[in-house]
Amino acid sequence: MRRRLALILGVALVVVASLGAGGIANAMWSASATASGAVTSGSVGVSVSGFDQLNGATLTSSANTAGPVNVAFTNTGTLPLTGFGVHVTSTGTQSLADSITLQVWDNGQSTACASAPGTTSSWSGKLDAAIAWPSPPASIPPTASAHENYCVKLTMSPVPSGLSITPSFTVTGSDGAWHSGTSASAAFTLTTKAADPREVTPGQIGISPADSATTIDRITLPVYGTTGNENENPDGTMITPSWACVYVAVGTTTSAWKVGVNMSAPPFNGVALTNADLNINGIQTGTLVSASPDANGVYYVHGPSTQSYFSFCVQGRAPKVMSPGPTTYTVSPVTVGSCTASTKLPTVTSDVCLYTTVTGAYPHFEIGYTVSADFTALSKTSGLDSAVSSYLANLPSTLAAGSIQWSTVSSSAGGVYPSGTPTKTKNGSVYTMSSTGIEATSGGIAGGQFVDLKWEVAQ
Amino acid sequence: MAPAHRIAGARRPRHLALTALGPLALVSVGLIVGFAGTGGTYAAWNSSAKLPGASISTGSTAIKVSNTPSGSFGSTVSLGTLAGHVGPGAAVVAAFAVKNTGTTPVALGASVAPGAPSALESALRVAVVAVSGASQCTSALSSKAVTPLASYSASGLPHLASTGIQNLCLVLTVPATDTSSAQGASASFTVNVTGTQVAS
Numbered sequence: 001m002r003r004r005l006a007l008i009l010g011v012a013l014v015v016v017a018s019l020g021a022g023g024i025a026n027a028m029w030s031a032s033a034t035a036s037g038a039v040t041s042g043s044v045g046v047s048v049s050g051f052d053q054l055n056g057a058t059l060t061s062s063a064n065t066a067g068p069v070n071v072a073f074t075n076t077g078t079l080p081l082t083g084f085g086v087h088v089t090s091t092g093t094q095s096l097a098d099s100i101t102l103q104v105w106d107n108g109q110s111t112a113c114a115s116a117p118g119t120t121s122s123w124s125g126k127l128d129a130a131i132a133w134p135s136p137p138a139s140i141p142p143t144a145s146a147h148e149n150y151c152v153k154l155t156m157s158p159v160p161s162g163l164s165i166t167p168s169f170t171v172t173g174s175d176g177a178w179h180s181g182t183s184a185s186a187a188f189t190l191t192t193k194a195a196d197p198r199e200v201t202p203g204q205i206g207i208s209p210a211d212s213a214t215t216i217d218r219i220t221l222p223v224y225g226t227t228g229n230e231n232e233n234p235d236g237t238m239i240t241p242s243w244a245c246v247y248v249a250v251g252t253t254t255s256a257w258k259v260g261v262n263m264s265a266p267p268f269n270g271v272a273l274t275n276a277d278l279n280i281n282g283i284q285t286g287t288l289v290s291a292s293p294d295a296n297g298v299y300y301v302h303g304p305s306t307q308s309y310f311s312f313c314v315q316g317r318a319p320k321v322m323s324p325g326p327t328t329y330t331v332s333p334v335t336v337g338s339c340t341a342s343t344k345l346p347t348v349t350s351d352v353c354l355y356t357t358v359t360g361a362y363p364h365f366e367i368g369y370t371v372s373a374d375f376t377a378l379s380k381t382s383g384l385d386s387a388v389s390s391y392l393a394n395l396p397s398t399l400a401a402g403s404i405q406w407s408t409v410s411s412s413a414g415g416v417y418p419s420g421t422p423t424k425t426k427n428g429s430v431y432t433m434s435s436t437g438i439e440a441t442s443g444g445i446a447g448g449q450f451v452d453l454k455w456e457v458a459q
Numbered sequence: 460m461a462p463a464h465r466i467a468g469a470r471r472p473r474h475l476a477l478t479a480l481g482p483l484a485l486v487s488v489g490l491i492v493g494f495a496g497t498g499g500t501y502a503a504w505n506s507s508a509k510l511p512g513a514s515i516s517t518g519s520t521a522i523k524v525s526n527t528p529s530g531s532f533g534s535t536v537s538l539g540t541l542a543g544h545v546g547p548g549a550a551v552v553a554a555f556a557v558k559n560t561g562t563t564p565v566a567l568g569a570s571v572a573p574g575a576p577s578a579l580e581s582a583l584r585v586a587v588v589a590v591s592g593a594s595q596c597t598s599a600l601s602s603k604a605v606t607p608l609a610s611y612s613a614s615g616l617p618h619l620a621s622t623g624i625q626n627l628c629l630v631l632t633v634p635a636t637d638t639s640s641a642q643g644a645s646a647s648f649t650v651n652v653t654g655t656q657v658a659s
Binding site: 029030031032033034035036037038039040041042043044078079080142175176177178179 | 520521522523524533534535536537538539540541543544545546547548549551553555557561563565574579582583629631633635636637638640641642643644645646647648649650651652653654655656
């Protein structure tokens with residue numbers, strides 16, 4: 001037994017000794033060498049140019065946009081630029097910032113901005129909002145002159161007059177979560193002014209370019225008419241339909257220009273145009289291509305490239321009657337009242353009176369209007385005296401359209417009831433009056449004008 | 460006290476240690492002979508042993524480094540300040556070569572000792588990658604650099620035969636999501652390349 005124990009002990013000692021010796025041998029058989037060095041981190045930097053192109057922009061209701069202009073973000077750091085943070089603060093009339101919409105879109109390496117963003121990444125929002133400036137589609141490398149172009153456009157609506165605002169943009173470039181330590185800023189000033197009230201657009205008057213070489217910069221309705229005093233038309237509305245005067249500034253061209261004038265449309269309403277009309281104060285500013293209009297009533301006026309405008313005055317007709325609507329005029333619901341006090345419902349004696357108000361909305365010049373009343377419907381007006389109700393209900397069977405007496409209770413300047421005899425019609429119980437058919441007398445209404453009408457209805 | 464008398468016929472008792480000597484010697488000889496046949500791994504056991512009619516000399520394990528495979532190799536090499544800049548997602552690289560100047564093949568390994576602690580040093584991620592040539596050492600390898608300097612230990616580096624040369628690529632970068640903003644800073648480091656003897 002002791003011999004067996006001794007044998008086991010001996011073997012164990014040898015194994016332990018052997019393993020220990022082996023471990024020491026492994027540690028010794030390795031070698032090493034070192035390579036030392038240093039590394040530097042880059043920096044994020046950006047510069048901005050182009051915002052100043054918006055400086056001095058003047059916005060009006062008819063020209064309420066500024067830009068688009070090209071704004072370039074250039075990498076001035078040693079790391080790629082992967083995005084931008086743009087913050088804007090403004091001085092001046094702060095409330096304008098709420099009225100200005102800022103549009104931004106990526107334009108790659110192109111410096112030519114289209115009028116609106118295409119399919120590229122873009123952002124739109126109020127000028128005082130948090131701006132989510134679009135990131136470049138690929139990082140901008142830290143190489144010389146590497147940049148990304150953006151288009152910036154401002155639109156203001158509505159445009160109050162006589163105010164200004166100076167937005168200041170602060171731009172921070174970023175590479176991941178690393179941001180440029182210094183920010184680039186740019187500021188510009190916008191001012192607003194009221195549009196020339198005499199200025200109209202080709203859509204408001206039948207004057208438009210007649211060939212591809214011609215552009216129209218501006219159309220105004222000055223007055224060279226009855227007095228020749230331009231101040232006669234300070235708000236752009238013709239004083240009377242007797243004269244319609246137009247000034248057309250054609251765009252700078254390198255060739256002759258040609259403009260179509262639709263004389264069948266307001267405010268001319270079918271008056272013929274002659275070369276004599278194109279001669280203002282002895283200056284022939286344009287000539288007719290043909291003495292006759294085309295099938296649509298359009299005359300063509302042309303002139304050389306050296307002539308930058310033409311103007312004409314024609315003695316007009318009564319305003320053309322147009323349908324009511326939000327862009328022409330509105331007619332308030334007809335009410336029934338006493339013929340001496342419109343606010344008091346009559347107890348019928350011999351007559352009753354109807355009242356309505358026409359409010360103009362058509363810009364710059366007068367148009368004719370039409371108003372109607374359905375006597376049967378009016379007779380059912382809630383709260384109406386039973387005698388009055390019966391009176392109105394029975395009128396259509398006996399009252400001719402021409403028997404109604406029309407008059408003006410009140411009006412604003414320019415908006416008047418026709419001084420001549422308006423057209424009166426009767427269709428069942430519906431009576432209609434139109435302010436038309438009166439040469440050289442006013443029967444129209446324009447934007448900002450109103451006329452209160454009184455219809456005296458007596459058998 | 461009188462000595463005890465031995466009992467007649469009884470075997471003389473031997474000490475336990477002496478009893479073990481026989482088997483110990485036998486097993487020891489067997490192990491020595493056995494290890495001698497296993498080759499270089501236990502060369503240290505052979506270095507002083509002489510067999511009748513033959514002699515065994517010890518091998519050596521040594522590696523050296525150089526900036527280029529054709530350059531002068533030494534125990535240290537300076538990579539200088541690596542060209543370029545690190546930043547979020549931006550990597551810099553440095554190629555260098557290691558040569559087995561010993562007589563035994565080695566398994567290559569690498570670790571990195573960072574210099575002074577700094578925000579950049581903390582943000583850095585490193586890798587040492589075996590490449591076929593210096594031209595293969597580019598920032599395209601940046602995805603392999605995911606481990607902070609202090610805890611880096613290279614894996615997958617090849618074995619290198621005696622006199623063999625291996626091109627290595629040191630890759631340093633900063634994670635794209637890094638928020639340290641350690642801009643415009645510098646950090647030093649030392650790459651410790653090891654060669655551990657392996658069986659040929």
